[in-house]
Amino acid sequence: MASERKTKLSKNLLRMKFMQRGLDSETKKQLEEEEKKMISDEHWYLDLPEFKEKESFIIEQQSFSLCEDLLYGRMSFRGFNPEVEKLMLQMHAHNKAVAEEEETVEVDVSDEEMARRYETLVGTIGKKVCQEEGPSQLRRR
């Protein structure tokens, strides 16, 4: 009885992984394509022409304080409000610091003296390190 009527397996069952191991590659590809078609038909998409996103190099900003380098809005003169005067110095020092970043920093010690001191320093620290390791190292030096 079973041989007369071939059991018809459902499509979903046939799509399962274990049923597809026996298939050859062509039928596999066909099945995959059919599935993709089904999925893509269901997905919604915008029917617009393709826009190429151009990298814009113009930045828009609406604040005047960036354009014109305006000062800080709170000011006090001749000691009327000491806190505000401190704040003024802070704000302007901050601006000046940003502007003077490129200038060279003044050195307290000249380069030559620095080199001389460093030379002697290297010697003394070197000896100290060798002494810690042991007298044998010192003899080798």
Next chain:
Amino acid sequence: MPEAATTPAMAEVLSVGKESVAGCRARVAHNVLNQVVLPGEELVLPEHEDVDGLGGAGEQPLRLNSGARPRLRVVCGPGLRRCGDRLLVTKCGRLRHKEPGGGGGGVYWVDSQQKRYVPVKGDHVIGIVIAKSGDIFKVDVGGSEPASLSYLAFEGATKRNRPNVQVGDLIYGQCVVANKDMEPEMVCIDSCGRANGMGVIGQDGLLFKVTLGLIRKLLAPDCEIVQELGKLYPLEIVFGMNGRIWVKAKTIQQTLILANVLEACEHMTTDQRKQIFARLAES
């Protein structure tokens, strides 16, 4: 039309109008610096000029990439808008440019004059508290809507420790949200949580309104007006970018003098101003 009646500025504007209507051509931005521009004009940025072939038979620099030349970032400021690769002018005024300190491009903007303030993100403004509702204060900054200020946006404020702000107080704060689709929002602390001079402005003093252009002129780095005022008497002054100035001096008379001088200095020449300061210093 009598020619003698037109002032030099008007003549300039008329010539600009004729040129742009007749030509209908975009002008190159760096040719138009410090000249009057009208809304609707398009400005071409300098990099494009060579690409169009106006450079002519000169040497073309070798390009390593086959595509467009690497472009510098240009900032378009107030009064300008981006329109494709060009700048579109939206306010009438003079076109200004600032060279970049570091990085690329520069800043272009239109120097225009107006009295009505439109809230802009990052601006320091003086506001008047008009209502207190739950957790926020409604602050009038002169725009179309009152800005909202949360009570937690003050230095050292917690849920238990509320700031002492009453209706009618003056607040110096910074706008953090300001666009045409949302209600503007203000705060009185910076990103690190410090007040930096913002918060409630103290007792007494006088608040008055001026044009926005005057505020920018007074806050310019090389402005002498405020420095000269400071030499006259001890005073405290707060400038809000929304056109409001608050001054305080030792006596009421001095405060009123300061207010009058600041309002009038917009239309005075340098000499007139110096005369007035000299007279005040004497008295």
